[in-house]
Amino acid sequence: MDPKKAESWLRVTSKGLFCEPGDFFIDPTSGSSRAVITHGHGDHARPNHHAVLATPGTLAIMRSRFGENAGRSLQALPYGETIRLGGVSVTLVPAGHILGSAQVVMEYQGCRVVVSGDYKRRPDATCPPFEPQPCDIFVTEATFALPVFRHPEDTAEIDKLLHSVRLFPERSHVVGVYALGKCQRVLSLLRRQGYEEPVYIHGALEALCDLYEKEGVALGPLKPVLGVSKEALKGKIVLAPPSANTDRWSRRLPEPVVAMASGWMRVRQRAKQGGVELPLVISDHADWDELTQTIDEVKPSEIWVTHGREEALIRHATLKGYKARALSLIGFDEEGQ
Template sequence: MTPAQTTAATLLQTRPEGLYCPMGDFYIDPTRPVQRALITHGHADHARAGHGAVMATAQTLDIMAIRYGADFTQSRQPAAGPQQIGDVAVSFHPAGHILGSAQIAISHKSIGTAVVTGDYSRSPNPACAPFEPVPCDILVTEATFALPVFRHPDPGDEIARLLASVAAFPDRAHLIGTYALGKAQRLIMLLRAAGWDAPIYIHGALQKLCDYHVTQGIPLGDLRAATITRGQKRDFAGQIVLAPPSAFAATWAQRFPDPVICFASGWMQVRARARQRGVELPLVISDHVDWPDLTRTITELNPAETWVTHGREDAIIRWCALQGRTARPLRLLGYEEEET
């Protein structure tokens, strides 16, 4: 370990529970129950129940309560401005991923600043606050789509493809597989921006989180329950229905008239994945940075060290080496591949 790595390790370390800050005695997005956890956002592979104390944005705390119940932790603290925890200062900054998502900056006057991005996106997302670049000495970045092949198209163009399909097949329902938190609400906002003022039908698994977004000032328009009673099947012809991908494995999807199975995910750029899922209309819409935005972020922030986690590490580590940048993989365990 070099002297620079030794200094950095006093600020952040990897442990079986996850990323640990010894000078503040807390973990960031731990995969096992710990005494004190700082959480970047509400997706299940980052936000787990059972910690002694949790600090997160107020929206992430609300989302965790919706998903896990009010007693998901013994103590909760909303992040509001810089906080001193032990020997480090901690602050939360918008990540542009989903509602309430944040990067966590950890600073020590003699060591410098580390920023843990969690999941983040630099594409405009009307359902959450935009990504905020935070200067840092150590950047801990996700690498979900860290291959040069991943270059996400304009989401507006993908929505245009969807609406063209709806117009071309007015007798069929379009069923879109979408992650219940973040992606569903973003799709609704994109549809509204594209001029779709008709009702959007949602699976019951999306209802509570959509309702919460509305309370936070996110206008989702006319949402209706995607339930069919006898004799109503034809009422869904030409309609758009959002549901979690798991719903398509059941008979639920076949209740709709000749459904066009769609799926909204950055992984839909991989045709084999679309075929495996039986997707007729893949929509390449992601809430993560693609290769150009990942490399742009590293270049703009120009950290002394880049630590890579959550995904495909080798290519970005190699890119950093070719750019003369210090980088290393963290290989944290317990983080699932999100359908985003």
């Protein structure tokens, strides 16, 4: 097949990637007539679409976050099932990023395009693993697309946290986590490593932890921080949104050791700037090795790289003999020619 042809039916608009024959956007940046949503994070799932197509998990997250405004009609498409939209067959396949996260597989006129959405390749008990899909065009994320981003083993990072908890029994450990995904992932990793004590959570994390539990992801005993004495929080692990440690909220904690769970923690200067004392390199995105290995597995004829560090991934793919371009240029350069 000629990947050039894909550009006749997929193009980048100001709202994001648009599939013309299917008449839908993928993760549009504002309300649209029809949206296919890869996952529930705020920069991908936005409120006020007319029709939304997503996995049941993602829809549950959108309902929880946006309530009435999640979309006028919400259609659930379980993993692996295919639906036809205006001649385009659409399948959602696990992306391994967070609960409900999916790659969007589109087939039209013999051309198969996969939009990875955000993804990772490591085991994560909170969602099914990424399934590589051979394709003609692979639209890949590039959040950590620099060869310095190679995430260490999760177990080593959790050990670091547990070691610090043992070393400073008179202090609390407050781990900065995003409310959706990272929070539940860290909890599940702690449990996997045998940590059975209650974990104290900031109020802003409660709703999504409840949702994960309802979706069948066990997180172990959780307690709200609110109303717990300083004394009782000594030696405990507290999860909170990343900004909470500079917030007056943190004054209720006994001498907190400020930890942060994020792929960006790989770079020391980043961690230090944020006042982080215990950086935990735990990411829900593919690292450099995963990004490059996945390309080799799906063997696309062409790679379109979404926002992030496009230039490095394009450079690498080109050196390896792939055709690669920045997604931001797709559809724009065509008109100029």
